Amino acid sequence: DGGITQSPKYLFRKEGQNVTLSCEQNLNHDAMYWYRQDPGQGLRLIYYSQIVNDFQKGDIAEGYSVSREKKESFPLTVTSAQKNPTAFYLCASSMETGGREKLFFGSGTQLSVL
Amino acid sequence: GESVGLHLPTLSVQEGDNSIINCAYSNSASDYFIWYKQESGKGPQFIIDIRSNMDKRQGQRVTVLLNKTVKHLSLQIAATQPGDSAVYFCAERVSAGKSTFGDGTTLTVKP
Numbered sequence: 572d573g574g575i576t577q578s579p580k581y582l583f584r585k586e587g588q589n590v591t592l593s594c595e596q597n598l599n600h601d602a603m604y605w606y607r608q609d610p611g612q613g614l615r616l617i618y619y620s621q622i623v624n625d626f627q628k629g630d631i632a633e634g635y636s637v638s639r640e641k642k643e644s645f646p647l648t649v650t651s652a653q654k655n656p657t658a659f660y661l662c663a664s665s666m667e668t669g670g671r672e673k674l675f676f677g678s679g680t681q682l683s684v685l
Numbered sequence: 686g687e688s689v690g691l692h693l694p695t696l697s698v699q700e701g702d703n704s705i706i707n708c709a710y711s712n713s714a715s716d717y718f719i720w721y722k723q724e725s726g727k728g729p730q731f732i733i734d735i736r737s738n739m740d741k742r743q744g745q746r747v748t749v750l751l752n753k754t755v756k757h758l759s760l761q762i763a764a765t766q767p768g769d770s771a772v773y774f775c776a777e778r779v780s781a782g783k784s785t786f787g788d789g790t791t792l793t794v795k796p
Contacts (some may be wrong), residue, residue, distance in 0.1 A: 575728075591773040602782055611694075613774055614729070616700070621782045661728050670736055672778065673719055676728030 577662050577677035583598050583685050584656060592647045592680045594662035601666055603645035608659040620645055697793045704762040706790045708775035715777035720760045723772045772795045
């Protein structure tokens with residue numbers, strides 16, 4: 572089955588701890604994204620990567636870091652500098668075809684602070 | 686004159702009725718728009734898209750309308766079913782690789 576796999580589904584962070592959320596895709600898509608979703612709200616872009624070894628900050632990058640060493644993988648680290656990390660995190664990938672670029676999303680990781 | 690639909694955070698419809706979900710977008714330069722459906726605890730799923738050089742696009746039971754003059758997008762769902770109950774988001778592509786999402790509308794279908 573082709574798709575986006577996020578793990579873990581639930582994650583708990585202690586104060587001052589860094590945690591890493593995994594995102595893997597086997598769709599052979601060039602672009603990958605991380606979004607944050609707070610209850611009752613839309614998705615806000617954290618980081619995105621259009622090609623391996625390159626990534627750009629989104630609208631709310633502070634307190635987060637990413638890497639894109641492989642086409643298939645785009646892990647997100649939530650650092651201790653992110654003071655309000657509790658949220659639902661969504662990873663997505665896309666490939667543009669004929670001016671159209673739909674996002675394929677994983678099933679998300681719910682991060683909570685202990 | 687033409688009326689612009691108001692974005693509502695929630696919408697409740699009777700099974701079998703048609704649903705209209707509205708979205709106002711912000712960037713006149715956006716060239717591509719998508720509607721996504723998100724069920725509880727899951728990631729959003731693609732429903733239908735439209736490029737800025739079109740004003741209407743139809744899919745299976747869904748139609749998207751784009752009014753660039755007033756920067757308004759709508760999603761029409763025909764013969765709404767209980768399985769259509771979800772949160773619906775519109776998204777606009779503001780630049781290469783970067784899409785901005787609206788706040789979402791929660792659709793509840795009453796049997």
